[in-house]
Amino acid sequence: MITSTEEDYIKAIFNISQSGKRELVGTNQIAEQMSTTAASVTDMLRKLSNKEMILYEKYKGVKLSPSGTAKAMSLLRKHRLWESFLVEKLGFAWDEVHDIAEQLEHIQSLELVDRLDKYLGYPKFDPHGDPIPDPHGTITIRNQIVLSTMEDESVGIVVGVKKHDKDFLHHLNQVGINIGTEIKLIHKYSYDQSIKLLVNNKEEALLTSKVCENIFLKKIK
Amino acid sequence: MITSTEEDYIKAIFNISQSGKRELVGTNQIAEQMSTTAASVTDMLRKLSNKEMILYEKYKGVKLSPSGTAKAMSLLRKHRLWESFLVEKLGFAWDEVHDIAEQLEHIQSLELVDRLDKYLGYPKFDPHGDPIPDPHGTITIRNQIVLSTMEDESVGIVVGVKKHDKDFLHHLNQVGINIGTEIKLIHKYSYDQSIKLLVNNKEEALLTSKVCENIFLKKIK
DNA sequence: AAATAAATTTAGACAAATCTAAAAATAATT
DNA sequence: AATTATTTTTAGATTTGTCTAAATTTATTT
Numbered sequence: 065m066i067t068s069t070e071e072d073y074i075k076a077i078f079n080i081s082q083s084g085k086r087e088l089v090g091t092n093q094i095a096e097q098m099s100t101t102a103a104s105v106t107d108m109l110r111k112l113s114n115k116e117m118i119l120y121e122k123y124k125g126v127k128l129s130p131s132g133t134a135k136a137m138s139l140l141r142k143h144r145l146w147e148s149f150l151v152e153k154l155g156f157a158w159d160e161v162h163d164i165a166e167q168l169e170h171i172q173s174l175e176l177v178d179r180l181d182k183y184l185g186y187p188k189f190d191p192h193g194d195p196i197p198d199p200h201g202t203i204t205i206r207n208q209i210v211l212s213t214m215e216d217e218s219v220g221i222v223v224g225v226k227k228h229d230k231d232f233l234h235h236l237n238q239v240g241i242n243i244g245t246e247i248k249l250i251h252k253y254s255y256d257q258s259i260k261l262l263v264n265n266k267e268e269a270l271l272t273s274k275v276c277e278n279i280f281l282k283k284i285k
Numbered sequence: 286m287i288t289s290t291e292e293d294y295i296k297a298i299f300n301i302s303q304s305g306k307r308e309l310v311g312t313n314q315i316a317e318q319m320s321t322t323a324a325s326v327t328d329m330l331r332k333l334s335n336k337e338m339i340l341y342e343k344y345k346g347v348k349l350s351p352s353g354t355a356k357a358m359s360l361l362r363k364h365r366l367w368e369s370f371l372v373e374k375l376g377f378a379w380d381e382v383h384d385i386a387e388q389l390e391h392i393q394s395l396e397l398v399d400r401l402d403k404y405l406g407y408p409k410f411d412p413h414g415d416p417i418p419d420p421h422g423t424i425t426i427r428n429q430i431v432l433s434t435m436e437d438e439s440v441g442i443v444v445g446v447k448k449h450d451k452d453f454l455h456h457l458n459q460v461g462i463n464i465g466t467e468i469k470l471i472h473k474y475s476y477d478q479s480i481k482l483l484v485n486n487k488e489e490a491l492l493t494s495k496v497c498e499n500i501f502l503k504k505i506k
Numbered sequence: 507a508a509a510t511a512a513a514t515t516t517a518g519a520c521a522a523a524t525c526t527a528a529a530a531a532t533a534a535t536t
Numbered sequence: 537a538a539t540t541a542t543t544t545t546t547a548g549a550t551t552t553g554t555c556t557a558a559a560t561t562t563a564t565t566t
Binding site: 090091092102103105106107122123 | 512513514515516
């Protein structure tokens with residue numbers, strides 16, 4: 065058996081290895097992600113290594129083993145399906161569901177996840193536009209570009225976001241941006257890379273480059 | 286904060302005090318219910334007493350304090366709402382949902398429970414016919430009688446069951462009995478108190494007295 | 507290459523929840 | 537009322553996940 069805490073570490077390792085460039089993940093990186101100390105991480109790495117969930121060499125770093133990766137995909141699947149349920153069926157906003165899904169993803173029952181998947185109509189993406197792994201861990205890849213790389217006059221539909229924290233999502237809500245929103249790029253200011261754009265052919269908005277780097281779109285013009 | 290394990294103990298104390306006759310619950314009773322030892326129970330009782338969830342006198346027994354009772358009702362509400370969701374929305378059978386709901390009831394979020402309640406249409410009873418407490422802990426009492434006390438020729442609708450274990454519920458499935466099933470009592474044999482009855486005006490069935498003591502009905506004739 | 511800085515691991519300790527075995531208190535029986 | 541029997545509690549040990557402080561290894565800088 066694997067404990068809830070061990071699952072959290074596996075998720076952290078997966079997330080870091082996805083976002084970072086290096087193949088191996090460091091102890092301090094995990095410690096920061098988990099809001100704990102490097103010493104605690106080392107203890108846990110030894111345990112996960114004994115259970116063959118990770119490949120671990122002292123002082124060098126870790127990466128997920130095949131079974132660790134499978135576990136991470138299973139957690140991702142559960143997390144994203146529950147987020148979809150909370151938004152689609154219970155009417156939560158996309159910036160309110162992360163903490164609840166964080167708890168729900170630890171519920172043990174394959175039957176439950178598969179039935180939830182069916183009930184939701186086998187969605188391919190969650191409320192933040194992240195792909196939902198199927199029962200075999202396969203993910204649908206989408207053709208998307210980052211808002212900050214688009215050119216003047218081009219038009220796109222928002223399909224996802226890179227950051228998931230409440231503050232960022234709440235800011236997007238305030239300027240009227242959500243999944244499915246149409247965006248027309250009016251002008252990118254070369255001075256600071258900030259972007260003026262038209263939201264849903266109605267409202268104008270100005271986004272800093274920092275924000276634009278975290279928004280994914282499907283280009284339609 | 287209260288841990289998941291502490292919540293399990295509170296539920297156990299509540300369940301025992303409901304089913305039994307005495308006001309105070311004994312250490313051994315709790316140990317049996319939780320599948321643990323009396324020593325472990327004593328340790329936990331001291332903790333729950335410090336948190337003022339229970340009223341505890343050494344060697345005498347325990348009962349829930351007002352805040353302990355409120356916590357028990359909250360857990361009961363969550364458990365029964367999740368069971369309703371699993372059966373009504375995800376299509377599970379009533380004998381498959383207990384273990385999953387046992388995990389789901391520990392999810393922390395008042396907002397989630399209240400939204401789930403609304404999504405289900407504010408049900409008053411769960412798939413086993415047990416009453417679902419409202420947000421204030423209030424329960425709807427139903428006018429029900431036990432099958433073993435009914436007389437020949439009388440007719441009723443099954444509204445609940447006293448036992449919830451898989452084996453018992455599965456046996457009821459096999460003879461075609463569920464919540465809402467109409468039952469006509471053909472004859473009660475005085476020899477062993479077993480009962481012959483007509484299920485949904487179609488099938489005949491013979492139930493032992495042990496089984497009949499655990500089925501609740503609303504009398505309609 | 508030696509010295510300093512940074513990252514990582516070990517050592518030892520702590521709180522939560524559990525256990526076994528032994529002691530103490532209460533209940534039942536003669 | 538004295539003696540068993542039962543129930544409950546204490547004492548001491550174990551496991552999991554965590555911590556601080558110290559030691560060790562790797563990386564960087566002079």
